Amino acid sequence: MSDQVVSLGGKKRSTFIDKVKELLPEGGNLSLCLTCGACSSGCPATGLDGMDPRKFLRMAALGMDEEIEKSDWPWMCTMCQRCIYVCPMKIDIPQLVFNARALRPREQRPKGILGSCDLALKNPSTSAMGATPEDFAFVVEDVLEEYREAQPEFADMQAPIDKQGAEFFVNQNSREPVTEPDELVPLWKVLHLAGVDWTYGSHGWAGENYCMFLADNDAWEHITRTTANQADKLGCKIFLNTE
Ligand code: SF4
Ligand code: SF4
Structure with a gap:
């Protein structure tokens, strides 16, 4: 009680x-x-x-x-x-x-959620960490190269960004590329072993939407449209939301 x-x-x-x-x-x-x-x-x-x-x-x-x-x-x-x-x-x-x-009032809502929503609005990544599309591409390429070299059985593994016509549009928790880049790899391996034709988007690659939790409808819609528009632009058939 x-x-x-x-x-x-x-x-x-x-x-x-x-x-x-x-x-x-x-x-x-x-x-x-x-x-x-x-x-x-x-x-x-x-x-x-x-x-x-x-x-x-x-x-x-x-x-x-x-x-x-x-x-x-x-x-x-x-x-x-x-x-x-x-x-x-x-x-x-x-x-x-x-x-x-x-x-x-918006400015009086919890700082953690508010800050994450505002960072997601900063650039087209929609990343709650504020990472730019360029930062994301750099980390993905770097980690991919490292694993391809270290694990020859995954030498052909791909982690494409903006691959036109890929079947699956995959998004990503935005903390991993910034704080734990190795955590990106297990999903890549699963997709690789399953033979899935997939891609991230340079825009809207970040999966979480703190603006929804903030109850900011306009910002929530903006984040959702950014990622959905990128999937449409690339002609992906399936949206795989990992968050
Ligand atoms: S909201 Fe629904 S589940 Fe909860 S106490 Fe009322 S009737 Fe029961
Ligand atoms: S939606 Fe909220 S109120 Fe309902 S069960 Fe989940 S945490 Fe509780």
Whole structure:
């Protein structure tokens, strides 16, 4: 049981819940909640900051906008969607959480997520580390050459960037080329041994999208379009998202 005390004042006018009701499927009637607790029991964020999804939902339904805005719990939700799968009423709590995040002014959102989103907007790589397309190409070529030489059984292995007409467009966690370049290789080996025709994109090679977690819709769309447009431009048939 959580030890957080929630005090209920008089009924407040909630703008949050009105907005969310328009966005949630079928009018987002939060009163459908049976308070069964199935969402809370499977949620990895239950107990953090004294909160769980059922309690969060109840606060939203009660119009406690201020408390929701101040709570750090929405930032601890992983958006895993387990709560939706187990909810008998199919209440979309992650959507509610996403909109709760947007209640905070952008500059007051958690620094780590904010910084990663801003770095991803800096150049066409969409890398949360701010690595440029040139940096990425340099690392990929360097690591590939090293492994080809050190492991003759992989002497023909490829790690193409912007290969026109490749079947698979593959993206990549943006930390690996910067902090752990050797971690790039296992996936290359799998693709090589499976005989997959694949490519990275010089634009949009970075797979994660922190702007989504930041609840910045415009930036989220920009990142997604950058990578999808590159896959289209190269004529790839399959988008393999590794993140
Ligand atoms: S989406 Fe969020 S609230 Fe739902 S189970 Fe996952 S972490 Fe919990
Ligand atoms: S699982 Fe659904 S119905 Fe049950 S408490 Fe959670 S939101 Fe309410």
